[in-house]
Amino acid sequence: MADKLKITLVKSTIGAIPKHRATVKALGLTKxxxxxxxxxxxxxxGMxxxxxxxxKVEEI
Incomplete structure (x- = not known):
């Protein structure tokens, strides 16, 4: 297991349900x-x- 994860937002949150939008925001992904x-x-x-x-997730 890696000690850090590199997380990239690749799909827009426009059509997402509110719970998923909140999760994206909590991870610090804004754009x-x-x-x-x-x-x-x-x-x-879990998030x-x-x-x-x-x-998209990469282990670093």
Whole structure:
């Protein structure tokens, strides 16, 4: 397991349900193609699992 995850928003939140929009915002993703680095833990993995159709994840 990596110690950090690189998360990139690749799909717009325009048509997304409000719960998914909130998850994207909580991860710190504000614009399309923006990338953030987050620690690799269960909480972040759970958030990614919820919006896996909207993000691209790389282990670093």
């Amino acid at each position: 399309l193609n923006k990338t953030v680095e987050k620690p690799d833990n269960a909480a972040v993995r 990614i699992e919820q919006i896996k159709h909207m993000v």
